[in-house]
Amino acid sequence: MKTTRGYALSTLAATALLACSGAAYAAKTLVYCSEGSPEGFNPQYYTTGTTFDAVSVPMFNRLVEFDTGTTNIVPGLAESYTASADGLSYTFKLRKGVKFHSNAKFTPTRDFDADDVLFSFQRMMDPNHPFAKTQAGTTYAYFDDMDMKNIIDKVEKVDAMTVKFTLKKPEAPFIANMAMDFASILSAEYAERMKAAGNVETFDREPIGTGPFTFVSYQKDATIRYKANDHYWGGRPKLDNLVFAITTDASVRYAKLKTGECHVMAFPKPADVALMKNDPNINLVQQNGLNVGYIAFNVEKKPFDNKLVRQALNMAVNKKGILDAVFQGAGAVAKNPIPPTLWSYNDKVADYPYDPAKAKALLAQAGYPNGVEVDLWYLPVTRPYNPDGKRMADLIQSDWEKVGVKAKLVTFEWGEYRKRSKTGEQHSMMFGWSGDNGDPDNFFVPLLGCSAVKGGGNVARWCNKDFEDLVQKAKATTKQADRAALYEKAQVIAKDEAPWITIAHSVRFDPVRKEVVGYKMDATAHHYFTKVDMADK
């Protein structure tokens, strides 16, 4: 009796399993376990990677784009561009024959052209544009954050397939900004049509782009469905369907990956990574993150106004120990403010050695032979560049203790932490940064530039004239090789002056099931499925 019942049960389970994973899968469908719900479906309003993964990456294009896996700029909706000699204007030649998606409410009557580019940018630039404000509470957050208002003077249509951007000042990172998500090109025709039909919200909620996948449906907090764009200008994707299964818990995402309920998962827990490496069904793809985690010394406060103290505390910290304990191997020691994946990284810079004896000597030389008491602020949350702020703070506290520096650990709620850091209240604090656009300027200026002391992004409040001159000159230089030389010098100054202890660049992992072919990790932490295929099982 017992055995028969057992048999019946297992048959039932097997049938149920078959029913779950069976027939309807003739088409190639990839399920991606994403970490959260998108905030909305218009890429211009938001700043989170979760929204970009779900919106701008699958459904939209930019004039220029990042080559997946690197931060190199490749042609997108513009076939080519030319910069004027003075660096004040950029002319884009647009790609011909690019089709916008269609949906139940909209079928485009024309191909992509200059009007769409003008529409997309003028909407963000001009508060009096008819589509500048279609929803209360929205702002063009990233456009503002990247200070585009003070960069772009005007956008003009030269002819139907040529657009000219005139800048207010020479700004070399401009072209990298144009590859960012907020610079996605939207359909002017769709906006006009929805406005005429009296439901302008549709324009923001049911996205129409030019990207490799078209929008099918969104079930709140559960699934987002896309299908291949048959008319994609870059060639139709190999997948027929792309589905985002929104799964907020990282352990559950891993469980789903193991059972095959999803094929790719976002953001594994560092503790799970070792297990994933040994899983025969999973390929663990990895890439160095475009980020840096650091301790900033507030140079406006004693004892950090003294360069020797900053250098001494650099030497007192055992970074290797931190990497093993906090990052569990998923990180690399940082010696520069920018990660090695970024062009202009100066590998010749020598890091401070771990040398408590020398640190002690330096402290004595600086006038603190009996040590000193400081505050150390630590991160209250997990960030991409730092999985565990408290643990890191504990380790640094004990390292500093050994050279006679007593650190009091302090933290606040995350929003409060950032708010206070801008006022300059901090002594020494743990912070970090994830790059936006793969341009070195995007690290040096917002984090260590003089204007960022006032803006609050420069939490070390360090303003060094030599450093500032170099990075400002690099901003105004168009040739990459010339800029790289300037940034390399800037890194030497930053090391010697030691406004930070550069701790680590984290390594990111994307666990992918074996049947997924051609998956490549992106440098800016997006998830691209355009060129991905599924092997037959």
Place this chain on the structure above:
Amino acid sequence: MFSFVLRRLGLVVPTFIGITLLVFSLIRLLPGDPVEALSGERGMDPQRYQRLLHEFGLDRPLPVQYGEYVWKAVHGDLGLSTITHESVFREFIARFPATIELSFCAMLLALVIGLPAGIIAAVKRNTVWDYSVMGASLTGFSMPIFWWGLLLILMFSVTLGWTPVSGRIAIQYDIPPITGFMLIDSLMSGDKGAFRSALSHLILPSIALGTIPLAVIARMTRSSMLEVLREDYVRTARAKGASALRVVGLHALRNALIPVITTIGLQVGTLLAGAILTESIFSWPGIGKWLVEAIGRRDYPAVQGGLLMSASVIIGVNLIVDVLYGVINPRIRHQ
């Protein structure tokens, strides 16, 4: 009876005022605000910060904000989410059926197992049956939902492969939400596989969520049964020679159920609270998961509106239970 219902309704008004005040002040006591929560490492420039604060109406004095919140809530307007810019009411309604469906199944499970278990424990008092039921229910009651849910997933989904890990239905079924109840919508789609899939997705979350109410119901049934079994009329029924089944099932159970029903009413609150954790683990797109995210993002209107709606549901259910109880038991009405 009418005056009893009226009196009971009168109590609802101060409860509501209390809830709105509590929700309104608690979310504001948390450090950070909705605008600050929108920015990352970069922070936000003060100009945009002020503009957004103004647009969200957060630059006005607190009493004004509170007054507006209550005034609008009374008129059925819960405001717009600061994240999605959609009506909080619509956001709530879109997700509520998922929570009801899960809570209903969890409660069904709790009843189907909890009632008989409690009865058995009472009838076989001080035997191994009693001890196992009570031991198991104590364990179930003390089990952290979060840990229990993950354990269930590891056991039944990952190791045994019997049930899906999370979600409401397998990916290949794109069922448009007509009623919002996946079981009903999948039945209406006419695809048997879809219904089976929806059902199999309900098993683990229902167990995770139903465990605590199950334990409570089993314990309540047992103690209430024990009391009734000592009553004279039960002895009389036994003396008359009524079968054990008849004595327990008819004479005793009926009367023992009254306090149990009250307990069930109270468990609605437990279910909604438990749904917050259960939904987060099982990626169940209901209001629990939504509220957790809204709190994290300091989405004041969503938290205020969502909690108000959930509280209304709990108050409503308890009101109905109280009134029904008054119907069943006239003594309550005249107290």
